[in-house]
Amino acid sequence: MRGFHKPISSxxxxxxxxxxxxxxALPFVASPFELRLAxxxxxxxxxxxxxxxxxxxxxxxxxxxxxxxxxxxxxxGLLGQQLGPEVPVALRLVLGLLFAMAVTLAAAVAVALxxxxxxxxxxxxxxxxxxxxxxxxxxxxDVFQGxxxxxxxxxxxxxxxxxxxxxxxxxxxxxxxxxxxVVMRRSRLGVGLTCIGQDEDxxxxxxxxxxxxxxxxxxxxxxxxxxxxxxxxxxxxFMTADTVxxxxxxxxxxxxxxxxxxxxxxGPIIGAAIMILxxxxxxxxxxxxxxxxxxxxxxxxxxxAPKGLIGLVRxxxxxxxxxxxxxxxxx
Amino acid sequence: xxxxxxESLTKQFRGLRAIEDVTLTVERDxxxxxxxxxGAGKSTLFNMVSGYLKPTSGRIEFDGHxxxxxxxxxxxxxxxxxxxxxxxPFPELSVQENVLVAASFGRAGERDAKATTxxxxxxxxxxxxxDRRAGSLSIGNLxxxxxxxxxxxxxxxxxxxxxxxGLNDAETRELTNVLSKIRDSGVTILLVEHDIKAVRxxxxxxxxxEAGRKIADGSAxxxxxxxxxxxxxxxxxxA
Ligand SMILES: Nc1ncnc2c1ncn2[C@@H]1O[C@H](COP(=O)(O)OP(=O)(O)O)[C@@H](O)[C@H]1O
Ligand SMILES: [Mg+2]
Numbered sequence: 187m188r189g190f191h192k193p194i195s196s197x198x199x200x201x202x203x204x205x206x207x208x209x210x211a212l213p214f215v216a217s218p219f220e221l222r223l224a225x226x227x228x229x230x231x232x233x234x235x236x237x238x239x240x241x242x243x244x245x246x247x248x249x250x251x252x253x254x255x256x257x258x259x260x261x262x263g264l265l266g267q268q269l270g271p272e273v274p275v276a277l278r279l280v281l282g283l284l285f286a287m288a289v290t291l292a293a294a295v296a297v298a299l300x301x302x303x304x305x306x307x308x309x310x311x312x313x314x315x316x317x318x319x320x321x322x323x324x325x326x327x328d329v330f331q332g333x334x335x336x337x338x339x340x341x342x343x344x345x346x347x348x349x350x351x352x353x354x355x356x357x358x359x360x361x362x363x364x365x366x367x368v369v370m371r372r373s374r375l376g377v378g379l380t381c382i383g384q385d386e387d388x389x390x391x392x393x394x395x396x397x398x399x400x401x402x403x404x405x406x407x408x409x410x411x412x413x414x415x416x417x418x419x420x421x422x423x424f425m426t427a428d429t430v431x432x433x434x435x436x437x438x439x440x441x442x443x444x445x446x447x448x449x450x451x452x453g454p455i456i457g458a459a460i461m462i463l464x465x466x467x468x469x470x471x472x473x474x475x476x477x478x479x480x481x482x483x484x485x486x487x488x489x490x491a492p493k494g495l496i497g498l499v500r501x502x503x504x505x506x507x508x509x510x511x512x513x514x515x516x517x
Numbered sequence: 518x519x520x521x522x523x524e525s526l527t528k529q530f531r532g533l534r535a536i537e538d539v540t541l542t543v544e545r546d547x548x549x550x551x552x553x554x555x556g557a558g559k560s561t562l563f564n565m566v567s568g569y570l571k572p573t574s575g576r577i578e579f580d581g582h583x584x585x586x587x588x589x590x591x592x593x594x595x596x597x598x599x600x601x602x603x604x605x606p607f608p609e610l611s612v613q614e615n616v617l618v619a620a621s622f623g624r625a626g627e628r629d630a631k632a633t634t635x636x637x638x639x640x641x642x643x644x645x646x647x648d649r650r651a652g653s654l655s656i657g658n659l660x661x662x663x664x665x666x667x668x669x670x671x672x673x674x675x676x677x678x679x680x681x682x683g684l685n686d687a688e689t690r691e692l693t694n695v696l697s698k699i700r701d702s703g704v705t706i707l708l709v710e711h712d713i714k715a716v717r718x719x720x721x722x723x724x725x726x727e728a729g730r731k732i733a734d735g736s737a738x739x740x741x742x743x744x745x746x747x748x749x750x751x752x753x754x755x756a
Contacts, residue, residue: 189617189631374621381618384607392666393593393622 187374194368209357213350221349223466225356227459229418232360233435234442234454235367236410240403241440242449243371243379246302249310250317251411251439256430257293258286258412259419260324263336275339279420286412294408295401302400305386314436321431335426338419352421359417360455363410367451370406379403383449441480444487447494456495518545520674520705521566526575528561528729535561537729538575543674548696548706550716550737553726554750559709562726563676566707567599568592580673594624598672602679604663608652612643612662615651616669623670633669640698641665642691657688661695674705681712693719717741725750 209228213221233255241247262282269278301312324332343351370376378399381389390396419425439454442461447453461483465476491498521543528536535558543549551559564570566577568589577585584592593599606615616637620630638647641661646654651662660680667675677696681689693715700706710716716723716737723740725733727749733740740746 187621189634190614377618378622380610381607384609385605388605388607389618390590391593391599392619393624393670394618 187372187377190377191372206361213353218347218349221353223462225349225353225421226462226466227455228353228356228360229414230435230438230442230462231455231458232356232363233411233414234439234446234458235360235363235451236407236414237439238443238449238451238454239367239370239410240400240407242443242454243376243383244400244403245383246305246400246404247310247440248313248407248436249440250313250315250436251407252430252432252436253313253317253320254290254294254408254411255415255418255435256317256320256324256427256432257290258415259425259430260330260332261286261289261412262416262419263338263425264330266338267336275341278339279341279416282420283413283416286416287409290409290412291405294405298401298404302397302404314433317431317433317436321427324427324431332427332431335424335429337424338422340423341420348421352417355417355421359414362413364451364455366406366410370403371451375399375402380449441484444494445483447496450494450496453494453496460495519543520545520580521707522576522578523562523566524576524578526562526565526577527573528558528565528570529573534729536565536572536726539726539729539731541724541731541734543705543707544722545705546700546703547721548700548708548719549722549724550708550710550720551724551726552710552713552716552750556728557726558729559726560678561729563599563678563707563709566592567597567676593670596624596671596673598667598670598675600660600663600667600675600677600680602682604659606651606654606659606662606666608650610651611648612651612654612665613638613647615662616643616665619666620669620671624672633671636702637665637669640668640702641695657684657691660684660688660692664692664695664699668699668702668704672704674707675699676707678709679711680708681710681715689715690718713741 212224216224233251237248237251262285265282265285266278269281273281297316301309301316304312321332324330326332340348341351342348346354370379378389378394378396381392381394382396382399386396415430419430422429438461442457443454444457445460446455446457461480464479464483469475469479487494493501519542523539523541526536526539527534539562551562553559561570565572568584568587568591571586575585576583579592579595579597582595584595607618610618613634616634617630620633620637638644641664643658643661643665646658651659654662664677664680680696681692684692689712696706696708696719708716708720720737723733723735723737724731725740725746732749733743733746
């Protein structure tokens, strides 16, 4: 929307291009272990950005995004079962993605109508419950095969190892999430959503169509998350209710965003990188400590840097500028 | 020309008649002030005009349309803006962005939003503060931000409920200047205000309510020398 955001500077474009070149080159120099880490950062960074399309702008914090992650995966799995063996894997994946998006769109609209009437903690809990219910339903009813799950065929592209291939798919996924976030933030929709986040009643009073905007953000966020679920399941080669309807996924998306900075585009990705490297590399052999460290990081962030690392840097920079201005005025 | 016509308006809250058979008109490009002791029914009257309360009986006509009992957002779209006493800005947005939201999403639509914003900020004496975070403003500046947001929606009629409450003398004077400028820019104002000095300064017309009934209506000079008004209101007011 005009007048709200400075145009993206050439420095920002340059930095983005540089990062992209680096990200494209990485699979040809990194070890498979390093690539698997990078894969996770790309995928969960992208999902955290998708979570922010709702939670970051509006402060409607979903504690149950795993619901959409799992819903997408199951939609693709069930569809795959209906397709004959002659359908090539790449086409299966594409059809699975489309079906997952359609199913999630419908489900998100249906859930949003009651759930978006709740605010704050009630919304968070309702989403948490929604994810738990979907997980249970997939296990209870045999048609969904949640307990035994599905095997997914292996996607092959000549010249690329599997770990490289999925690295690139996740990279594209992340870029789509980033692109949507940036476009949305700069649009009328994004401005309206930001106002909803600051004061929903006032936003409504000033003419922001709050219900429609919230619904739009909710649905886009959900559909992206479903795409992530499909890609993730294909990269694993199988899925069960326990691999996708995971509460730790829901919580990690919030954690990554909080560590890096909620409502920013780089924050959730930085947060994902830090937490994934911390738990998988630094504490790689100390599985028992993961939850403990995660909890400690969360407490530290909430008390010391509630706006995340990006917020911390911004505040420091602002303070420095303000002191320079004052010194300039005094002299 | 008459912008707002209120005819035999009554609002009954169970046993209590908060507004009883009140009739008044508001002329275009004027500031009409409603005064009266606490509990006189001023806010109730406002709430009926802006649609937050439905009248028990009577009729409200705005700009040629019957708006009695209409939903608030529809009345808002017809051109009635309301500046709240407890102003709630978007704290993390700048002053300019706060006003721009009102201009872009309001009745006027996004066209010319930038120019409307600049003008509203100027009228409300906020130009030097336009890049400040709204959350860091003093109460006097916040009240003017609330007015700037209200007029950025390009209303015909502005309802302001006690905009001077809690302000010091200097801030009150600045606010009344702003109200006059808003009127001069072509917005009719209906004001509820306790500060009699401020009311005298800005009002083209004063209506006095007591216990839900209109007891006086006229120019500030006439109304404030009326014995009934002095007895009912001025005699008890600290001003
Ligand atoms: N929603 C309501 N329900 C019941 N009584 C109300 C309500 N709102 C106002 N009143 C009563 O109506 C009378 C007028 O109130 P109000 O309009 O707020 O007065 P003023 O703004 O002039 O101080 C008061 O006696 C108040 O207690
Ligand atoms: Mg009142």
